[in-house]
Amino acid sequence: MRSRELGFRLWTGAFALVLVLIVAAIGVELTRQSMLSIQKFGLNFWATRTWDPVTGEFGALPFIWGTLYSSVLALAIATPVALGIAVFVSELCPARLQQPLIFLTELLAAIPSIVYGLWGIFVLVPVVRSLQTSTPEVLQQFPLFSGPPLGVGMLSAGLILAIMVIPFTSSVAREVLKSVPIAQREGAYALGATRFEGIRAALFYARTGIIGAIMLGFGRALGETMAVTMVIGNTPRVSVSLFAPQYTMAAVLANEFTEADTDLYLNALIEIGLLLFIITLVINVLSRLLIWSMDRSNKVVTPAAEPLAEAAA
């Protein structure tokens, strides 16, 4: 009897072990396959601006810059909107509206990246282009708004990323808000607080979880590939301009991977993949820890680490 029990545990455990091994294997494989590049360029790889497959010069700085710039830009646009939605759905709107609104924001998450990209190329990019041509001359003097009116570039990428990140951040923020004890708000209201002050108290109480939700969105933005590839302009360049075509780590992988004709070129690309893996891993772990610590301090209501509906995304 005991041995049967153990057998079941080992048997299901073996499958679970496969899951764990896959994660480890990703790290090991990516490191192994990028050895050539790691050995040749060392730490300089991350600080070099030149990306020239013809002469065999590979530096990842433009891609790191583009990835961080586009993700931070997306976050700056998406975070207030996502938190606003979370507050509206969980605190303000009539109960009857709640489910339909949750469903609609989830639709945003269900649309495939490639569809956003297609829409980006044919609808968003022309809009951004006309926005740029109508930017006053005075403003165009600033580096932030300089550059030829192409439409493809950092702003288009940031906007499309923001749309894609909103449902993630807002759904986690909503769950976190749900776990704030009702007494927190009631206490505030009893003291004569306005709607805003009561919600502010709840938001403050939930701050670690909210930061976790924002970081989870950041992790999504960093790794997003297709939609960004199709609108960012794919030019390896470090520029602060919102209108300049740039490049991201995920986009360079999507575009150049099958064109890599030398081992060094391929290894350099895989090293970019390795870095992307490490960054998203760190961001995800941190955000989970934050959301989890929030859960622990509120034993009253424990939401699932990831709401079931999340998986629909």
Next chain:
Amino acid sequence: MTGSTVLRRVVSALFVAGCGLSVLLALVPLAFVLFFVISQGIPALNLAFFTHMPAPVGEPGGGMANAIVGTLILTGLGSLLAIPIGIMSGVYMSEYAGSRFAAIVRFAADTLNGVPSIVMGVFVYGFAVLPFKQFSALAGGIALGIMMIPIIARTTEELLRLVPSTMREGALALGATRGRAVFTVVLPAALPGIITGVLLALARIAGETAPLLFTSFNNRFFTTKLTQPISSLTVQVFTYAISPYADWHRQAWAGALVLVLLVFLSSLIARTATRRLEGLSRG
């Protein structure tokens, strides 16, 4: 009423309005995307789209028959890989929920879920394409499968927990082993939910492009050979979208419409089933 009270009320009203506005701000792009996909997609969608092969450049017409079959094969392969691993890991996590290893598995699943899909493509390329010097449907299926595993595992875990513990305890009290209790009592009770989880995972990966770009690659011809490169709806839409031909753009919109319908339909079915299950376990 003092001045500061008025101010506080104004701030509060502005805040409430701001929250309402952000809902609208998110719904506008949703409406725009759906509007364009439908309005551009419908005129380009016809029977030929489903039954014909891609036409050569410059020749109008043609369809994506090979890509549709390709997507079915790739998602099928992915499911074959992911369903056993996902469900068994889910069973382990819920049955031994308190154990240290379950915590590690849960952590690994969440980590895997956060790995960018393009990185998954690079990873699979390294062991399933490079050694054989050949893009293949099999490699694409593996990439999609790995992405499905954490979704299935986590949903299975959550849903097994919804099954009342009295059911499991009843089986154990009658002398059933743990395995027997799980496979004859707990899993069957959660089965509709688990199927839902699989559907959700399918809905998500059917729309994936990045992990396929350098695993299953693309193929202009019809094939069902697993060792050959194979076309997929998503990669085909990408190829057409970045091409300079108007006719291919039309096809890309039609492809996008089919993708959106596919993804929405499966998540809709999945959602209604989940609701029903949650209702059952509560009531």
